[in-house]
Amino acid sequence: MRHHPNKDGLVNQTMSTLDVGQVRRVLHEALDVWARSSPLTFQEVYSDQADIQVLFAKKYHGDGYDFDGPGQVLAHAFYPGQGRGGDAHFDEEENWILTNDPNVEGTNLMGVSVHEFGHSLGLGHSSVEDAIMFPWYHGYQMFDNLPKDDWLAIQQLYDSGRKQWDDNPHRKTTTTTPRTTTTTTTTTTRRPYYESDRRHYPHRHNTDPTHRSKYYPHNKPYNPKYNYGHRFYTERPDTENTKRPYKPYPRYPPRDPETTDYPRYYPDRPRTYTTTTSTQRPFRRQPHAQKPETCNTSYDAITVIRGELFIFKDRYLWRIGSQGLYAGYPHEMDRLWIGLPKNFTHIDAVYENKERQIVFFIGNMYYVFNSNVLEKGYPKPLTHLGLPSYLEKIDAALVWGHNNRTYFYSGTLYWRFDEDVKHVELDYPRDMSIWRGIGYHIDAAFQWKNGKTYFFKGKGFWKFEDTIMRVAHDRPLSSAIHWMGCERTEYDVELEPTKRSPLIS
Numbered sequence: 001m002r003h004h005p006n007k008d009g010l011v012n013q014t015m016s017t018l019d020v021g022q023v024r025r026v027l028h029e030a031l032d033v034w035a036r037s038s039p040l041t042f043q044e045v046y047s048d049q050a051d052i053q054v055l056f057a058k059k060y061h062g063d064g065y066d067f068d069g070p071g072q073v074l075a076h077a078f079y080p081g082q083g084r085g086g087d088a089h090f091d092e093e094e095n096w097i098l099t100n101d102p103n104v105e106g107t108n109l110m111g112v113s114v115h116e117f118g119h120s121l122g123l124g125h126s127s128v129e130d131a132i133m134f135p136w137y138h139g140y141q142m143f144d145n146l147p148k149d150d151w152l153a154i155q156q157l158y159d160s161g162r163k164q165w166d167d168n169p170h171r172k173t174t175t176t177t178p179r180t181t182t183t184t185t186t187t188t189t190r191r192p193y194y195e196s197d198r199r200h201y202p203h204r205h206n207t208d209p210t211h212r213s214k215y216y217p218h219n220k221p222y223n224p225k226y227n228y229g230h231r232f233y234t235e236r237p238d239t240e241n242t243k244r245p246y247k248p249y250p251r252y253p254p255r256d257p258e259t260t261d262y263p264r265y266y267p268d269r270p271r272t273y274t275t276t277t278s279t280q281r282p283f284r285r286q287p288h289a290q291k292p293e294t295c296n297t298s299y300d301a302i303t304v305i306r307g308e309l310f311i312f313k314d315r316y317l318w319r320i321g322s323q324g325l326y327a328g329y330p331h332e333m334d335r336l337w338i339g340l341p342k343n344f345t346h347i348d349a350v351y352e353n354k355e356r357q358i359v360f361f362i363g364n365m366y367y368v369f370n371s372n373v374l375e376k377g378y379p380k381p382l383t384h385l386g387l388p389s390y391l392e393k394i395d396a397a398l399v400w401g402h403n404n405r406t407y408f409y410s411g412t413l414y415w416r417f418d419e420d421v422k423h424v425e426l427d428y429p430r431d432m433s434i435w436r437g438i439g440y441h442i443d444a445a446f447q448w449k450n451g452k453t454y455f456f457k458g459k460g461f462w463k464f465e466d467t468i469m470r471v472a473h474d475r476p477l478s479s480a481i482h483w484m485g486c487e488r489t490e491y492d493v494e495l496e497p498t499k500r501s502p503l504i505s
Helices: 020-035 109-120 148-158 479-484 490-494
Strands: 009-012 041-042 052-057 076-078 088-091 179-183 184-187 300-303 306-312 316-321 348-352 358-360 365-370 394-400 404-409 411-417 444-445 453-455 458-464
Touching: 020 041, 020 109, 041 184, 052 109, 076 109, 088 109, 300 358, 348 394, 348 404, 394 453, 404 453, 458 479
Parallel strands: 009 184, 041 179, 052 088, 052 184, 300 348, 300 444, 394 444
Antiparallel strands: 076 088, 300 306, 306 316, 348 358, 358 365, 394 404, 404 411, 444 453, 453 458
16 A cells, blocks of 8 residues: 555456446445544545555456355455555455345355455454454444454554554654545455355454454564565465565475485395394383284374485384385384373374474374474473364374475364464464365375375375365375385275376366
């Protein structure tokens, strides 16, 4: 948003079924909700230089965040800035309701547009359930006055009596001059606002207005020269069209020069053994459980640690290095990580974070190891990560190679975890269906050294195409054949298709 006393706006119409006049009326009313609680005023203009341009569009519309048709994502908006900064896009294929009748079926345009314009003005999401900026669609609402949390947030941004941006030279302090915002309305259909029958609430409640500080990059003041594109509830790869600055996390562990999809296997080297006799019976620790069969088992968790693949089942693990599967495995896990609880039967998930710490999830607790030493203060409950208290376990944890962000999966939902603040992001959880073809209740997931992502369930796995957000093959492949170097069995013949069949999304 440009900081002049007056704001301009534009309505570009490409809708075929909605009444343009009624849409303009609703958009004006939505902006008035924010104007009544701030020094801002809004004026509609017909110019492509308007501060806020509103677009109704279908599917692809040029900003890198394609819409998906009816349901799921409803709309998305961009934070103030250059180019698309401040713009709001709505999915034209939604069944938009332009009246305030709560008995009419459809998506209330007033409710969605008030939320989206909050982002256009610079507000992020709130963790307060009754707030307009709460990240889940509320349905029909009366908007006579802003809820308290939204009022505090817009006052913090635009109240003329306080300095908002500290010493940031790129952000001016507000003045007593009334501001006028202009709406640019382009009709095109897109949606990143998620409508769901099930309500998911952030775990931690914040009493202060949380809108801005929770969404902008952590430890950095808002800077208007950047355009932080905003979208709801779709995990789509960032494209070069977006104006969001990208700073990848450092990769870990360092990549090996090989880029094969699966580990190579080599014949075992001949080994020499020496035998000794003793009159004393050697002490042998009784194993806790029967060893899993290498070529006939599912996996509990998988991750890459220090460049080697670790596969976990029950209390045992396999290690796969550049020469393939290590001989003598599986071994018991507590030989390497003695800080794990003595009575555990299996781990639910594991990953190596960017500090090269190894994080294990067992039930509703998690353990952080520095190499093989448990860090002081652990284990801790999952709620310490911002996950909800009702969550009994994590199914899988993954550092996704496409954006180097950490993801947690459980049942039908997934969360994105901020490694800098050690807390799940406020826009989550989201539905697993976004990862098309994977299904729910997965067993394990990891990124291999070639940068590819793999998901496991039962005795099979899928390779995932990150750029198009869907599996590379509709039927699972045999984990034993591809990862353990096992011979093909009758089960594997039925598991793996002889030719690839098309995917239906």
